[in-house]
Amino acid sequence: MAESMQGLKRSHRCAEVSNALEGQKVTVMGWVQKSRNKGGIIFVDLRDRSGILQIIFEESKCGSECFEKATKLKSEFVAAIEGIVCKRAGAVNENLTTGDIEVVATSLRILSEAETPPFPIEENSKTKEELRLKYRYLDLRRPDLQRNLVMKSKVMTIARQFMANEGFLEIETPMLCKSTPEGARDYLVPSRIHPGTFYALPQSPQIYKQLLMCSGYDRYFQIARCFRDEDLRADRQPEFTQMDMELSFVDVDDVIDVNERLLAKLFKEILDVDVKLPIRRMTWIEAMNRFGSDKPDLRFGMELKDISEVVKDCGFGVFTGALENGGSVRGINAKGQGAMPRKKIDALVEFAKTYGAKGLAYIAINEDGTYKSSFAKFMTEDEMNNIVAALSGEPGDLLLFAADKNKVVWDTLGALRCHLADQMGLLDKNVFEFVWITEFPLLEWSDEQNRFTAMHHPFTMPMEEDLAIIDTDPGKVRAKAYDIVLNGNEIGGGSVRIHQDDIQEKMFECLGFTREQAYERFGFLLDAFKYGVPPHAGLAYGLDRLVMLMAKQDSIRDVIAFPKVKDASCLMTNAPDYVDEAQLKELGIDITVLDEQKTEE
Structure with a gap:
């Protein structure tokens, strides 16, 4: 009793x-x-x-x-x-x-008193995650999960104090917003008072924080809940937390400076890790060429090498065909993996295909210096030697190559180097390698929409020196955008915003919006810009992802108290769930149940 x-x-x-x-x-x-x-x-x-x-x-x-x-x-x-x-x-x-x-x-x-729990309450539980999430209130008693949430609380407390000391004001922005379809899918909330209309839950406070700069608040900060109705991965959730900021009268270096000092403080006070400042910077094109990714993991080497010039006149049609179609041929050197069994190499080929590659070519360098290769019969001895030399190949190494359009080659080898590094035990969670990625493309082409889309968002400022080519070659215009990357994970990103009317109108034009469409979606922001807007810039962190890396976890579910699973459902509460017919009637909503065949389509 x-x-x-x-x-x-x-x-x-x-x-x-x-x-x-x-x-x-x-x-x-x-x-x-x-x-x-x-x-x-x-x-x-x-x-x-x-x-x-x-x-x-x-x-x-x-x-x-x-x-x-x-x-x-x-x-x-x-x-x-x-x-x-x-x-x-x-x-x-x-x-x-x-x-x-x-x-x-x-x-x-x-x-x-307590009934016997359905699984032991212990650190590093081996119980299946589905069962632990069903009884999350028990799972949260585990000391390792409690340490993660305590760390997250400390990160937020220290960040708030730091930002206050830097002159930032913490200001809340609305959770019920206007839907702006540019970007990920919105979660919609029906309005009872205005039948047939909907609010959207915020994907980020982007527009509101820019309006706050228009309103003269100078420096804004918020730990904000955000929502995106998108497919989930280990580091994604339908609802997540952003550590969000915006600053007036600043440029790229000012935003980077305050954030480097914030990161240094967080890592020192929580992990006793010294972040070396300034954090290195790398342009987007350099990151793609060297690492095949705009969020490169710098804890290990295995950099991409462009061998297009070396193989442009060779007899291997896969290489020359890719070059004739405007692509490239690149390779990576997996040091010491030359004796990898053929079965494992075949598995790497299948892995590469998931990133759009048609296959992988390889050279395994035997300990005696001879080669075992998938394409040697198409090459001369000098050509093979030149390829090996281009990748600094040595006895015992495995060289892997992709040939296709640049995006496919980058995506394939960028993912492959991380996959191999994991297999080779090169990913040390006790090492923290930061890098700023800068000068992103302003726009990227969407085959699906047959138009340019904003790589970040429609309010990102182009680099001034590229404005001259925005009409003639918009795909080559660089943005004043910057991401902060840690161990191959983008933990935050931001940009200098457009504050001049003519540049904003030109941006909408590049995105295929008419003036009317732009005003329909963003009219309140464009109207605000008519009344004096300061130059401004900002950045937002994925707080859950940052804490995940600090806590040395593999999933953000381990740093969120009550997370959703991959299909965006909650195993503990069974949300989402059906609601009463009376509630739907009050909102003027009818539910149409699709038959199974239509649902599959």
Whole structure:
């Protein structure tokens, strides 16, 4: 039977009890991790969010009634215990911060009993994630998950204080917004008061923070909830948290400076890691040419090498055909992997095909310097030697090549180098390699829409020196945009915004919007720009992804209290779910159920 606290006050959390309190009386409360009855003595490990504390029950010290009650303690019972702090009588537990002391109990109250949980509450749980997410309130009791969420709280607290000291104002922006279809899909919210109309949940506070700059607030900051109805991956969620900022009267270097100092502070205070400033910068085209990615992982080498000039006159049609179609031939050197079995090489070929490649060519350099290759019969000995030399190949190396349009080659080899690095054990989570990627293309061509789309968003400022070619060669215009990348993950991105009417109109023209369409979607922002708008720029972090990397986790689900799974559902609450017919009627909504065949289509 559960007891009440009856005025009992907790004096310390479990891990706050130390040998400095030896001989003193303490009151601790928490969950029973485990209980071991050794006859005349009962050992209980009590757990709260701070850690674990060993409690000793001896009948001679706590009384027969208390001892009898202690025999009933089981895993996940909630208990309040009073006792005296003592040095451990047995061996010290080096794995616990409280491992050199124990509390000899003098009284016990069982505040809540518990059924046997569906899985053990333990660190590094091997229980299937689906089961843990169904009982997320139990999963969240695990010490490793609690550490992650404590870290996330500290990141937000430190960031808020830092930004306040830098003159930023924390201002909330609306959650019910106007839908602007440019970008990912919106989550829509029907309006009861305005039948047939919908709000959208914000994909980001982008337009509002620019309006705040128009309103003279100079420096804005917000930890904002954002929503995107898109396909999910390990580092994506339908709802997520952005650490968002905007600054007036600044250019690229000003935004980068404040963010480098913010990152340095976060990593020093939370991980005791020194971030070397300034963080290196790399243009988009350099990142693509060297690493095949605009979010390169710099913890290892294996850089792409362009061998188009070396093979332009060779007899291998796959290489020459790609070059004739305006593409390129590039390769990577997987050091020491020359003895890789053919079966594994074939698996790499299949991996490459998922990125649009038709295949992979390879050269395995034997220890005696001879070659085993998929295309040697089409090449002369000199051509083979020149290719190997271009990739600094040595005995024992495996050279892998892709030939196609640049985007396919970049995507394929960029993904392949990371895939191989993972297999080769080159991805050290204790190493943090930052890089700024700058000078992104302003626009990218969409075959699906048969028009240019904004690589970031329609309000990104072109580089001034490229404005002269925006009409004649818009695909070559670079943007004043910048992403901050950590260990192959984009953790934040931003840009200088357009604040001149003529450039904004030209941008909309490049995107295929008429003046009327632009005003229909963004009229309130364009109207605001008529009344004096300062030059401004900003940046937003994916806070969950940043904390995921700081906590050395593989999924952002491990740093979010109640995450969704891959189909955007919540296994714990069964959301999304059907609603009452009366609710739908009030909103003027009819549900049309598609038959199975149409649904599949």
